[in-house]
Amino acid sequence: xxxxxxxxxxxxxxxxxxxxxxxxxxxxxxxxxxxxxxxxxxxxxxxxxxxxxxxxxxxxxxxxxxxxxxxxxxxxxxxxxxxxxxxxxxxxxxxxxxxxxxxxxxxxxxxxxxxxxxxxxxxxxxxxxxxxxxxxxxxxxxxxxxxxxxxxxxxxxxxxxxxxxxxxxxxxxxxxxxxxxxxxxxxxxxxxxxxxxxxxxxxxxxxxxxxxxxxxxxxxxxxxxxxxxxxxxxxxxxxxxxxxxxxxxxxxxxxxxxxxxxxxxxxxxxxxxxxxxxxxxxxxxxxxxxxxxxxxxxxxxxxx
Amino acid sequence: xxxxxxxxxxxxxxxxxxxxxxxxxxxxxxxxxxxxxxxxxxxxxxxxxxxxxxxxxxxxxxxxxxxxxxxxxxxxxxxxxxxxxxxxxxxxxxxxxxxxxxxxxxxxxxxxxxxxxxxxxxxxxxxxxxxxxxxxxxxxxxxxxxxxxxxxxxxxxxxxxxxxxxxxxxxxxxxxxxxxxxxxxxxxxxxxxxxxxxxxxxxxxxxxxxxxxxxxxxxxxxxxxxxxxxxxxxxxxxxxxxxxxxxxxxxxxxxxxxxxxxxxxxxxxxxxxxxxxxxxxxxxxxxxxxxxxxxxxxxxxxxxxxxxxxxxxxxxxxxxxxxxxx
Numbered sequence: 001x002x003x004x005x006x007x008x009x010x011x012x013x014x015x016x017x018x019x020x021x022x023x024x025x026x027x028x029x030x031x032x033x034x035x036x037x038x039x040x041x042x043x044x045x046x047x048x049x050x051x052x053x054x055x056x057x058x059x060x061x062x063x064x065x066x067x068x069x070x071x072x073x074x075x076x077x078x079x080x081x082x083x084x085x086x087x088x089x090x091x092x093x094x095x096x097x098x099x100x101x102x103x104x105x106x107x108x109x110x111x112x113x114x115x116x117x118x119x120x121x122x123x124x125x126x127x128x129x130x131x132x133x134x135x136x137x138x139x140x141x142x143x144x145x146x147x148x149x150x151x152x153x154x155x156x157x158x159x160x161x162x163x164x165x166x167x168x169x170x171x172x173x174x175x176x177x178x179x180x181x182x183x184x185x186x187x188x189x190x191x192x193x194x195x196x197x198x199x200x201x202x203x204x205x206x207x208x209x210x211x212x213x214x215x216x217x218x219x220x221x222x223x224x225x226x227x228x229x230x231x232x233x234x235x236x237x238x239x240x241x242x243x244x245x246x247x248x249x250x251x252x253x254x255x256x257x258x259x260x261x262x263x264x265x266x267x268x269x270x271x272x273x274x275x276x277x278x279x280x281x282x283x284x285x286x287x288x289x290x291x292x293x294x295x296x297x298x299x300x301x302x303x304x
Numbered sequence: 305x306x307x308x309x310x311x312x313x314x315x316x317x318x319x320x321x322x323x324x325x326x327x328x329x330x331x332x333x334x335x336x337x338x339x340x341x342x343x344x345x346x347x348x349x350x351x352x353x354x355x356x357x358x359x360x361x362x363x364x365x366x367x368x369x370x371x372x373x374x375x376x377x378x379x380x381x382x383x384x385x386x387x388x389x390x391x392x393x394x395x396x397x398x399x400x401x402x403x404x405x406x407x408x409x410x411x412x413x414x415x416x417x418x419x420x421x422x423x424x425x426x427x428x429x430x431x432x433x434x435x436x437x438x439x440x441x442x443x444x445x446x447x448x449x450x451x452x453x454x455x456x457x458x459x460x461x462x463x464x465x466x467x468x469x470x471x472x473x474x475x476x477x478x479x480x481x482x483x484x485x486x487x488x489x490x491x492x493x494x495x496x497x498x499x500x501x502x503x504x505x506x507x508x509x510x511x512x513x514x515x516x517x518x519x520x521x522x523x524x525x526x527x528x529x530x531x532x533x534x535x536x537x538x539x540x541x542x543x544x545x546x547x548x549x550x551x552x553x554x555x556x557x558x559x560x561x562x563x564x565x566x567x568x569x570x571x572x573x574x575x576x577x578x579x580x581x582x583x584x585x586x587x588x589x590x591x592x593x594x595x596x597x598x599x600x601x602x603x604x605x606x607x608x609x610x611x612x613x614x615x616x617x618x619x620x621x622x623x624x625x626x627x628x629x630x
Contacts, residue, residue: 196366199366200365200366200367201409202404202405202406202409202410203409203410203411203412203413204412205363205404206402206404206410206411206473206476207412207420207423208363208392208396209361209363209396209397209401209402209404209477210396210397210401210423210424210427210476210477210479210480211392211393211394211395211396211397211398211424211427211428211480212392212423212424212427213392213393213427214388214392216427221412221415224414224415225412225413225414228414298414299413299414300413300414300460300462301413301414301460301462
């Protein structure tokens with residue numbers, strides 16, 4: 001277990017370093033932030049002074065090493081726009097996004113797991129058909145539209161749930177559905193095909209031949225095997241919830257990281273963009289690491 | 305063996321309806337097995353041996369629509385008339401169980417051996433607590449001679465060798481002391497030395513519990529050592545059946561003769577291996593007459609009609625016009 005963890009951690013560090021290079025370079029391709037921070041008619045001397053103050057006059061590799069050195073110490077610099085430390089800003093907005101992404105992920109699994117299993121067990125029946133329609137709808141319809149319709153129906157017309165803000169569980173329901181519906185189709189398909197394969201296996205037939213009740217056979221003995229392929233890509237799905245949160249956060253005025261980073265991109269607020277994207281990529285890598293670990297818990301064959 | 309047989313199969317059919325057509329995998333098979341007796345079912349791949357046995361347990365393939373006809377009387381019940389619920393709760397496990405071909409894939413890879421072996425005891429309410437279930441599982445593993453069973457309960461299937469896994473599967477199958485055990489090529493995937501061990505294990509279990517065994521195989525040398533009677537299957541039907549001695553010494557059906565010819569013998573040097581020319585017929589499109597006729601060296605005009613069963617005495621029955629005419 002330790003070896004798996006150490007190897008995963010090493011891989012994670014390499015991935016994060018790579019991500020930081022890409023973030024650093026790409027954010028600088030968007031143009032000069034000084035042009036946005038000063039008035040249009042600012043004199044060249046003022047521009048130069050500000051560039052010097054922000055360290056933008058130094059060679060790019062020097063800027064990168066400095067960024068890296070400071071980042072390791074938790075210093076991503078001051079936000080050009082919000083006038084506060086970039087990391088503090090990002091960490092302040094992060095919990096809301098994590099909460100939303102976790103709720104959306106939980107919603108997608110709560111829908112996909114039973115749908116996938118039932119549509120495999122009753123393949124070709126109406127359960128299978130309805131499951132397919134529900135799953136495909138989430139994939140076919142963009143999440144902002146789902147969000148708007150949910151607001152219209154459940155917040156405006158029925159007035160069951162709030163339309164915006166982030167104040168507890170009631171507020172997260174609609175955005176979580178809007179965000180979590182998209183991956184349901186893919187997850188259902190993975191579970192369904194996994195179950196179909198497992199239900200046809202020798203060991204399920206063996207279990208049946210000694211009188212194992214059908215309920216246990218499906219939900220215990222087959223399900224855990226069918227879960228393996230889904231677990232493998234769960235990290236990617238969770239990460240896509242984090243990054244996909246931007247659109248939904250905008251629709252529901254959810255005060256999360258996604259919205260903050262996009263605003264920072266428009267303002268060429270490098271420190272915030274770098275801190276936000278790097279924190280997201282660290283989360284991405286960590287969730288994959290977590291998946292690797294949980295995989296070895298579910299499947300005894302890959303335990304060291 | 306004059307008592308009523310343990311298992312009486314009459315005119316069993318299993319037709320698998322697929323989109324492409326109907327596969328007549330089992331097409332009117334009748335046989336019986338007595339208490340403490342071993343019946344060997346032999347035939348080449350695709351002859352319907354495995355499907356016959358799965359049909360007895362009513363475990364049909366999940367793809368396609370399998371339809372069963374005929375009757376399967378086991379210990380007073382007609383299995384084809386029971387509900388699925390009754391099959392699971394009082395037939396599979398306590399009355400009949402099976403060991404399948406490949407021990408490497410017969411055990412669930414993500415559950416411990418203890419969980420799997422104790423399963424049958426739990427499902428059939430032979431134990432009440434987890435502790436009782438585990439001690440029953442330990443006893444089960446000891447019965448199939450797995451060393452240090454208490455410790456092995458916590459292991460996963462991949463930590464066992466092929467032969468040991470087949471023992472675990474056997475322990476699962478005989479957990480509830482079934483009356484009939486179906487062994488579907490239990491040794492095909494194993495080394496020869498392990499084969500002998502598994503076979504002698506089956507024999508000793510049979511001696512202890514008067515178990516009826518159906519042994520499916522294409523290995524005629526195994527049949528000779530373990531079985532009392534043989535049924536030879538070809539294209540979904542039994543074409544010859546009788547005591548092992550009669551079948552070996554006096555095979556009547558040209559197919560049985562060819563099967564026996566095909567066994568290589570030690571000491572016969574530089575002789576080509578005898579083979580049966582041609583292919584078995586397509587089970588979706590069977591000839592109306594004798595199904596072996598297209599490959600038969602002794603084919604006659606009358607073979608276009610299906611040959612009647614001819615009784616040659618002492619349970620030796622053959623479906624061939626050659627025997628019918630004598």
